[in-house]
Amino acid sequence: MTAEGYITDVAYIPGFYPNMSPVAMRYVASLNRVAPPPMADGFRYLELGCGLGRSLTTLAAANPKGRFVGVDVNPAHTKVVEEEIAAGDLSNASVITADFSTLPDDIGEFDFIALHGVFSWVSPEVREAVLQIAKSRLKAGGLLLVSYNAMPGWAHLQPIRGILRQYAALRAGDSVQKVREALGYLVYMRDKHGKYFEDNPRAAAYVDGILKQDIRYVAHEYLNEHWTAFYFAEVAGLFREAGLAFVGSLPVHTNFWDLCVRPEFQELFRTTNDRLVTESHKDFCANTAFRWDLYAKAPRLMPTVNDRLREIDDLHFRLARPGITVPYQVNLGVVTSTVQGPLYQSLLGMLAQGSMRLSEILASPQVSGTAPADLAKAVDAGVAMGLFDVTAGPVRPAAARAPEAVRVVLPFNAAILRTDSLGGRPLALASTSSGTGHALGDFDAAILDELATRGRHGVAERVETRLAGSGRSLQQNGQAVTDAAARRQLVSDACDAFIMTGLPQLEALGIVTKA
Numbered sequence: 265m266t267a268e269g270y271i272t273d274v275a276y277i278p279g280f281y282p283n284m285s286p287v288a289m290r291y292v293a294s295l296n297r298v299a300p301p302p303m304a305d306g307f308r309y310l311e312l313g314c315g316l317g318r319s320l321t322t323l324a325a326a327n328p329k330g331r332f333v334g335v336d337v338n339p340a341h342t343k344v345v346e347e348e349i350a351a352g353d354l355s356n357a358s359v360i361t362a363d364f365s366t367l368p369d370d371i372g373e374f375d376f377i378a379l380h381g382v383f384s385w386v387s388p389e390v391r392e393a394v395l396q397i398a399k400s401r402l403k404a405g406g407l408l409l410v411s412y413n414a415m416p417g418w419a420h421l422q423p424i425r426g427i428l429r430q431y432a433a434l435r436a437g438d439s440v441q442k443v444r445e446a447l448g449y450l451v452y453m454r455d456k457h458g459k460y461f462e463d464n465p466r467a468a469a470y471v472d473g474i475l476k477q478d479i480r481y482v483a484h485e486y487l488n489e490h491w492t493a494f495y496f497a498e499v500a501g502l503f504r505e506a507g508l509a510f511v512g513s514l515p516v517h518t519n520f521w522d523l524c525v526r527p528e529f530q531e532l533f534r535t536t537n538d539r540l541v542t543e544s545h546k547d548f549c550a551n552t553a554f555r556w557d558l559y560a561k562a563p564r565l566m567p568t569v570n571d572r573l574r575e576i577d578d579l580h581f582r583l584a585r586p587g588i589t590v591p592y593q594v595n596l597g598v599v600t601s602t603v604q605g606p607l608y609q610s611l612l613g614m615l616a617q618g619s620m621r622l623s624e625i626l627a628s629p630q631v632s633g634t635a636p637a638d639l640a641k642a643v644d645a646g647v648a649m650g651l652f653d654v655t656a657g658p659v660r661p662a663a664a665r666a667p668e669a670v671r672v673v674l675p676f677n678a679a680i681l682r683t684d685s686l687g688g689r690p691l692a693l694a695s696t697s698s699g700t701g702h703a704l705g706d707f708d709a710a711i712l713d714e715l716a717t718r719g720r721h722g723v724a725e726r727v728e729t730r731l732a733g734s735g736r737s738l739q740q741n742g743q744a745v746t747d748a749a750a751r752r753q754l755v756s757d758a759c760d761a762f763i764m765t766g767l768p769q770l771e772a773l774g775i776v777t778k779a
């Protein structure tokens with residue numbers, strides 16, 4: 265079964281993508297001096313191709329003032345989304361089963377439109393329908409986020425997709441069965457040193473990564489008829505024709521070319537003023553294989569720091585993790601950068617006391633010797649390098665210890681803990697303080713679920729019983745732990761560690777509170 269060549273016989277996997285949060289989109293717009301849509305009085309958000317809807321529902325739970333609408337052509341997907349909306353008591357989220365070309369006329373206009381895992385995987389006709397939606401359904405000043413497989417990073421990997429798809433077409437069964445057999449063929453070709461793999465050793469190594477993926481993901485990534493990897497300039501051209509201008513990209517560090525390319529390319533970037541050209545240079549220098557790009561309709565520019573403060577001073581900055589100190593080294597793929605110096609020392613000290621708005625940072629006596637524009641730049645670079653996080657509202661620093669008895673605040677989070685604990689994949693819990701979701705391991709999720717439903721006493725024993733009944737293996741250093749005493753000790757240590765460090769973080773984010 266296909267919708268314009270897109271597979272619909274196998275359901276996708278649930279996943280939360282923080283890049284899709286309205287906070288992340290607004291912040292990246294502001295970083296690039298484009299005024300983002302305000303959030304304080306409510307906003308409308310559309311996700312095209314929402315799949316099983318985890319990004320949609322998590323963001324709806326985290327942003328009660330927003331209205332979230334998901335669209336997907338696969339009724340098996342939208343049924344799951346509907347069930348999760350009901351289980352999470354999300355009155356601000358809904359989902360529509362439709363092809364992009366047949367959206368209801370009365371769907372209205374949106375401040376934010378996002379599509380992840382869609383643009384590279386659908387036919388030119390479906391892409392055209394997406395562009396029509398961008399043209400007609402994004403408000404003036406609205407932001408659109410699109411992800412896609414990019415060139416040149418896919419150049420040496422495209423034949424892998426060709427091998428999988430062509431072999432799968434010869435096999436019988438559903439898409440999962442076909443891709444499983446095609447994977448066997450791919451491994452055979454690689455292990456027998458087929459000339460393609462001999463000439464492309466990185467493609468040979470890439471096969472191991474595919475084998476670790478969920479088979480449903482592999483089917484959706486590789487079996488669609490119209491899979492296309494795009495150059496940035498091609499996508500920018502398509503959106504320009506739809507009346508949208510390129511704003512910037514996610515994650516945040518990709519807006520800083522010096523964090524993405526080696527220093528020997530500096531001259532190339534210093535002498536180029538055109539951002540559209542810079543992006544192409546960056547992709548060639550960094551061999552980019554995947555992009556998340558932000559576009560705006562009728563963007564309003566914010567030339568000065570004061571303009572920026574007027575538009576985004578509802579956002580807060582906080583320490584990304586407790587205990588960050590300088591010098592701080594980070595490698596975001598290609599170059600290693602070091603953050604150091606008194607300015608960052610002061611910023612870290614200030615934000616250790618709790619989150620601050622940009623205006624509060626600029627007015628702080630600890631950094632009064634630095635010009636506002638330079639301070640704003642330092643804060644942005646700190647976010648890019650992972651020192652600071654941006655949140656929708658204030659976030660307190662984590663307390664030394666969490667309360668003895670805790671309760672999970674949102675029905676949505678309680679429902680996710682019930683369904684996804686020990687599911688073998690990380691999950692995300694929504695925070696109304698940060699306006700986004702926060703990753704939690706499926707094992708920690710079981711500990712939290714037990715703590716919140718039945719208290720701290722005997723938690724390790726209960727988690728161990730749950731683990732035994734779940735079929736999920738317990739691993740240490742990549743090995744399954746089968747010895748009973750060793751298992752008990754591991755579970756008990758994991759509970760202690762979560763209570764000491766994980767739980768206070770979740771309390772600071774308002775995800776749990778004192779019962």
Ligand SMILES: C[S@@+](CC[C@H](N)C(=O)[O-])C[C@H]1O[C@@H](n2cnc3c(N)ncnc32)[C@H](O)[C@@H]1O
Pocket residue numbers: 267268270272276277278279312313314315316317335336337338341362363364365379380381382385386390484
């Ligand atoms: C790879 S999945 C991504 C799902 C989700 N965005 C995520 O990242 O988890 C792509 C989704 O787009 C949907 N889709 C594909 N073609 C479509 C179309 N023409 N109209 C509506 N949805 C479509 C598929 O059913 C699928 O759920």
